[in-house]
Amino acid sequence: METATYQRFPKVKIRELKDDYVKFELKQTDASMANALRRVMIAEVPTIAIDLVEIEVNSSVLNDEFIAHRLGLIPLTSERAMSMRFSRDCDACDGDGQCEFCSVEFHLRAKCIGDQTLDVTSKDLYSSDHTVVPVDFSDSGAGFENAEDQRGITIVKLRKGQELRLRAIARKGIGKDHAKWSPAATVTFMYEPEIHINEEMMETLSLEEKTSVVESSPTKVFALNPHTQQVEVVDPEAYTYDDEVLKKVEAMGKPGLIEIYAKEDSFIFTVESTGAIKASQLVINAIDVLKQKLDAVRLLEDTVEADDQFGELGAHMRGG
Numbered sequence: 552m553e554t555a556t557y558q559r560f561p562k563v564k565i566r567e568l569k570d571d572y573v574k575f576e577l578k579q580t581d582a583s584m585a586n587a588l589r590r591v592m593i594a595e596v597p598t599i600a601i602d603l604v605e606i607e608v609n610s611s612v613l614n615d616e617f618i619a620h621r622l623g624l625i626p627l628t629s630e631r632a633m634s635m636r637f638s639r640d641c642d643a644c645d646g647d648g649q650c651e652f653c654s655v656e657f658h659l660r661a662k663c664i665g666d667q668t669l670d671v672t673s674k675d676l677y678s679s680d681h682t683v684v685p686v687d688f689s690d691s692g693a694g695f696e697n698a699e700d701q702r703g704i705t706i707v708k709l710r711k712g713q714e715l716r717l718r719a720i721a722r723k724g725i726g727k728d729h730a731k732w733s734p735a736a737t738v739t740f741m742y743e744p745e746i747h748i749n750e751e752m753m754e755t756l757s758l759e760e761k762t763s764v765v766e767s768s769p770t771k772v773f774a775l776n777p778h779t780q781q782v783e784v785v786d787p788e789a790y791t792y793d794d795e796v797l798k799k800v801e802a803m804g805k806p807g808l809i810e811i812y813a814k815e816d817s818f819i820f821t822v823e824s825t826g827a828i829k830a831s832q833l834v835i836n837a838i839d840v841l842k843q844k845l846d847a848v849r850l851l852e853d854t855v856e857a858d859d860q861f862g863e864l865g866a867h868m869r870g871g
Contacts, residue, residue, distance in 0.1 A: 559584075566819075571736075573830040576743070577818045585818045589738050591844075592837040594726040598629035598734045598827040599655065599683055602638075603648070603720040610713045618707060622719055623731045625673045625704055626686040627655075629827040633836060635723045648722055655683040657719040663709035671715055672703035683721060686826035734833050736823040742813035744790045746772070752808045753782055760803065767799035788819060 561580040567573065577585055604619040611618070638648030648654055656679040663669035673685035685703060707715060726733030753761070761782050765773045770789040773782055773796070790811065800808040824830040 568831060570829050571824045571826055573820075573822045573834060575820050575822075575834070577740070577820055579816055580818075581816060582742075582818075585740050585820075587841060588837055589740055589820075591841050592738045592822065592833055593733055593735045595840050596734050596828075596833060596836045597632045597635075597637075597723050597725050598732050599627045599632050599635070599721050599723055600729075600731040601625065601627070601657065601719045602722040602724065605718045607716040607718065608714050609717070611707045611709055611715055612713075613707050618715070618717070621706055622676075622717075623729075625676075625706075626825045626827045627683050627721055628686060629683070629734065630832070631682055632723050632828070633839070637724075638722045649720055651680075653722060655680045655721045657721060658717070659706075659719070660716045661709060662714040663711050666711055669709040670702060671706045671709060673706065674703035675706070676719070688826065734825055734827045734836075736825050738820070738822050740818045740820045741788075742792075742815065743817040743819055744787050744792070745812045745814055746784050746787050746790065747810045747812075748782060748784065749808050749810075750781075752805055756803075756805075764796065764799055764803075764809070768796050769793060772796070 559580055561584065562576075562578045564576040564578070565573065566575055577588070601619075601622045604615075604622055606615045606618070609615055609618065613621075636643075636653040638644075638653045639646050641648065641650060641653035643652045644650035649656075657676045659671070659676050661669065661671045661675055674687075676685055678684050687703070709715065724732035726735075756764070758780060761775055761780070765775050765782060768790070770786075770791055772784065772786055772790045774785040775781070776783050792811075792813070796809055797811065800806065820834075822830050822834060824833050828836065
């Protein structure tokens with residue numbers, strides 16, 4: 552027996568929006584679509600990251616591989632990543648990955664000539680493309696107090712006489728290949744909780760019992776109104792599905808006093824970006840990637856259907 556299907560029209564409502572953070576509601580869809588969106592944001596939205604490092608001079612205390620690894624993890628502004636080519640698919644350089652269409656070149660030259668330790672940071676990387684540079688966190692509201700704290704991400708520290716010179720190539724990639732290409736610091740979603748309080752049963756409780764019910768929740772979901780002495784839901788989204796409140800009312804012999812359900816078609820997303828792209832752009836790009844994947848599935852289904860209808864003729868027309 553085939554299950555009934557129907558077309559959904561998901562809706563998004565923005566709760567909070569910053570450059571590196573977005574919180575939004577996703578409604579009128581199911582968990583499979585919500586989780587697909589989460590996984591795409593983490594692993595399949597492309598960014599740009601350093602992928603090849605050629606060390607010319609390195610007399611620091613860190614070996615070449617250590618420095619190359621640190622360079623790869625520096626987030627780079629990646630607004631143009633969606634329009635760039637993957638190096639493996641670039642016909643301009645035959646997949647070499649060192650042309651203007653699929654890569655960006657960086658240079659770093661630093662030498663300590665004084666007695667004070669020299670910090671070599673991401674701001675010492677010079678890019679061949681002004682649109683692809685190390686992410687500047689000084690404007691992100693991180694609370695820097697002085698210019699010394701705005702020097703970028705530390706790569707290595709040099710003492711007098713030590714030197715570091717290198718050339719690096721940044722390429723387009725996705726988090727599925729390596730975590731350095733993931734644009735998401737964290738992406739989470741939860742079912743939107745629906746909490747009901749049986750007011751008639753609540754009236755039978757004493758003030759001490761009401762207080763114990765409120766305090767049984769590890770998070771501040773409930774509060775006791777000082778004027779009406781009634782238990783109220785103050786922040787349903789703070790509920791973590793720990794069932795502590797439900798266990799408490801059952802222990803008091805009052806099952807059904809509080810009922811909590813998860814809305815199966817409503818989700819609350821929290822997205823934090825690494826800074827490579829804005830959090831809002833991360834969500835938009837993820838939706839675009841997900842649409843491309845669904846289009847590929849639809850095309851595959853059409854191809855299979857054509858084979859079923861035309862048999863060997865359909866396969867022959869595709870060159871199979």
